[in-house]
Amino acid sequence: MSAYIRPPHGSLTVDLAAQPLSQKGSRIANPLIEDKQAGPDGFQVSIEPATWRDLRAVAALEKVCFGRDSWPWPEILAALTFPGTIRLKAELEGQLVGFVVGDRRGRKDLGWVASVGVHPEYRRRGLGRQLLAACEHGLGTHRVRLSLRQTNEAALELYLQAGYSRVDLWPKYYRDGEDALVMERIVTT
Numbered sequence: 001m002s003a004y005i006r007p008p009h010g011s012l013t014v015d016l017a018a019q020p021l022s023q024k025g026s027r028i029a030n031p032l033i034e035d036k037q038a039g040p041d042g043f044q045v046s047i048e049p050a051t052w053r054d055l056r057a058v059a060a061l062e063k064v065c066f067g068r069d070s071w072p073w074p075e076i077l078a079a080l081t082f083p084g085t086i087r088l089k090a091e092l093e094g095q096l097v098g099f100v101v102g103d104r105r106g107r108k109d110l111g112w113v114a115s116v117g118v119h120p121e122y123r124r125r126g127l128g129r130q131l132l133a134a135c136e137h138g139l140g141t142h143r144v145r146l147s148l149r150q151t152n153e154a155a156l157e158l159y160l161q162a163g164y165s166r167v168d169l170w171p172k173y174y175r176d177g178e179d180a181l182v183m184e185r186i187v188t189t
């Protein structure tokens with residue numbers, strides 16, 4: 001049953017029937033983020049489940065990453081608390097530097113990545129790619145979709161590189177009239 005729909009920079013529909021993957025407590029990954037400036041050791045960034053306790057930090061990161069498109073805090077709280085939603089945070093020394101949200105549509109075996117953002121100071125180090133991959137893994141669906149502003153070149157390149165291809169266009173999807181591209185990846189194990 002779909003219980004919640006959130007359009008702005010991606011749609012978030014939570015399937016209440018879907019079984020949430022084990023999110024609590026388990027560390028999804030502890031990737032060594034490639035640091036193109038700081039030498040071979042790079043940064044140790046953890047990617048793990050976010051909770052309502054991260055509301056303030058996620059809201060701040062949303063603002064930095066999405067500006068006019070950022071979700072208002074009730075939407076962020078919903079994303080952080082709705083059952084079945086995949087919500088992962090990337091932290092460096094306790095500071096939130098990245099975030100991703102995804103949800104499943106059980107019967108269609110379709111997952112949606114509703115939001116992915118990386119703090120500007122930590123971009124181009126592979127973190128967006130890792131968050132996306134961790135979300136896909138958490139979703140566990142055969143197909144994953146997402147939407148983006150047609151002019152969002154960074155996101156487009158990230159998704160193309162991750163194996164997504166364009167499957168649809170939603171005309172005038174954003175408040176300012178910009179079209180949204182819809183992209184999909186078929187996940188092979």
Ligand SMILES: CC(C)(COP(=O)(O)OP(=O)(O)OC[C@H]1O[C@@H](n2cnc3c(N)ncnc32)[C@H](O)[C@@H]1OP(=O)(O)O)[C@@H](O)C(=O)NCCC(=O)NCCS
Nearest residue numbers: 065116117118123124125126127128129148154155157158
């Ligand atoms: C899109 C975003 C999440 C990418 O995060 P990131 O951590 O910088 O991405 P990565 O370092 O993992 O990049 C992976 C690949 O994506 C592509 N890419 C990422 N940013 C790019 C940019 N600014 N220009 C061109 N290609 C880019 C590159 O192919 C890159 O691989 P490379 O660095 O080896 O060339 C980040 O720019 C962001 O938060 N943007 C604002 C929020 C947003 O638009 N989110 C997506 C909404 S749909």
